[in-house]
Amino acid sequence: MKPWRDDASSGSGWGRERPSLTRIGDEAAASALSAAQIREAAGPPSVGIVGAGAVGTALGAAIHRAGWPVKAVASRDAGRRDRFLSLVPGARAFIDPLAVVDEVELVILAVPDDAIAAVVEPLRLYGGQAMVHTSGLLGSEVLDSARAAGSQIGAFHPLASFTADVERSVAGLAGATIAVEGDERLVGLLADLAEAIGGVPVRLPAGSKPAYHAAAVLASGGLIALLDAIARLGRTAGIDERGSLAIYGRLMEQTLANARAGGIAAALTGPIVRGDVGTLKAHLHALDGITPDVLELYLALARREVRIAEERGALTPEQVRQVTTALAKVV
Numbered sequence: 001m002k003p004w005r006d007d008a009s010s011g012s013g014w015g016r017e018r019p020s021l022t023r024i025g026d027e028a029a030a031s032a033l034s035a036a037q038i039r040e041a042a043g044p045p046s047v048g049i050v051g052a053g054a055v056g057t058a059l060g061a062a063i064h065r066a067g068w069p070v071k072a073v074a075s076r077d078a079g080r081r082d083r084f085l086s087l088v089p090g091a092r093a094f095i096d097p098l099a100v101v102d103e104v105e106l107v108i109l110a111v112p113d114d115a116i117a118a119v120v121e122p123l124r125l126y127g128g129q130a131m132v133h134t135s136g137l138l139g140s141e142v143l144d145s146a147r148a149a150g151s152q153i154g155a156f157h158p159l160a161s162f163t164a165d166v167e168r169s170v171a172g173l174a175g176a177t178i179a180v181e182g183d184e185r186l187v188g189l190l191a192d193l194a195e196a197i198g199g200v201p202v203r204l205p206a207g208s209k210p211a212y213h214a215a216a217v218l219a220s221g222g223l224i225a226l227l228d229a230i231a232r233l234g235r236t237a238g239i240d241e242r243g244s245l246a247i248y249g250r251l252m253e254q255t256l257a258n259a260r261a262g263g264i265a266a267a268l269t270g271p272i273v274r275g276d277v278g279t280l281k282a283h284l285h286a287l288d289g290i291t292p293d294v295l296e297l298y299l300a301l302a303r304r305e306v307r308i309a310e311e312r313g314a315l316t317p318e319q320v321r322q323v324t325t326a327l328a329k330v331v
């Protein structure tokens with residue numbers, strides 16, 4: 001992963017070098033632009049958002065607060081349109097994404113990955129326009145069908161967790177890594193946009209998005225699944241969710257800090273890295289009786305811990321055999 005600003009092509013943002021804002025066939029009108037209009041044209045492009053869900057709404061608010069003109073949103077839901085307009089005064093709200101394409105220079109598609117192809121299918125860009133999606137998995141080629149002469153496509157993926165809490169989501173953009181990709185001249189603009197909303201633009205190695213995104217899903221959704229399992233066991237010990245978040249959350253923070261300070265392998269503690277097979281068996285027996293679905297998660301993570309402990313040289317071959325046997329017996 002490359003920090004954007006380390007790249008030789010940095011600084012070639014759209015604001016300084018962007019293509020004509022005129023639509024195909026309007027070249028004659030373009031030549032009549034006044035000096036003021038040309039200065040205006042050198043500023044940030046007008047932005048429109050398709051999809052007023054978690055990402056679309058937070059990005060709309062953040063981009064607006066960064067001083068870029070957010071002119072339009074498309075949402076099929078009246079409540080979400082109203083919420084967006086309350087956060088982005090002056091924008092226009094539509095039901096149909098086609099209307100957004102008619103209004104703005106940079107279209108951001110913030111719809112679920114599986115819906116992108118269908119949403120983009122009826123859309124056609126004009127020369128001078130650009131369209132990006134916010135998927136962490138897909139490449140910009142999924143937008144190919146909208147491309148026209150002089151238009152550009154790309155992707156803009158903030159590595160942050162967006163929820164229904166818009167303000168927390170906007171705040172989460174501060175310092176967030178934002179992967180940008182796309183046509184040569186567009187990525188400069190996207191890097192500018194990432195920085196304008198407080199993020200850190202990066203470029204990912206070609207073909208790495210599925211792994212990069214799967215890691216993000218483990219870091220966010222995976223952490224929530226782990227917390228849920230922890231809270232489930234906490235309930236058995238008479239601890240409510242808040243209590244589990246407080247006491248086990250503190251332990252998680254300490255473990256994360258240890259990993260940051262000394263590396264992941266060195267931060268591993270617990271019965272597996274000690275070769276404490278009796279404790280391991282007691283856990284497996286208890287979980288089998290209380291909650292077999294948490295047992296599955298425990299086993300999957302425990303197998304990973306065995307590998308880390310083995311690679312760290314913390315276990316003798318005999319300890320590895322004993323631990324592995326104990327884990328295999330429950331399955």
Ligand SMILES: NC(=O)c1ccc[n+]([C@@H]2O[C@H](COP(=O)([O-])OP(=O)(O)OC[C@H]3O[C@@H](n4cnc5c(N)ncnc54)[C@H](OP(=O)(O)O)[C@@H]3O)[C@@H](O)[C@H]2O)c1
Nearest residue numbers: 051052053054055075076110111112113115134135161162
């Ligand atoms: N949530 C995150 O933490 C996160 C982080 C980074 C990137 N992303 C990416 O951002 C994109 C949007 O994710 P999200 O979390 O914002 O999803 P979301 O909260 O479910 O919102 C997606 C919005 O897309 C619109 N939509 C859904 N299905 C549609 C369809 N079939 N046709 C047209 N519009 C449709 C809906 O907007 P309306 O009902 O308003 O029309 C919906 O509110 C995805 O590509 C996701 O991978 C998400």
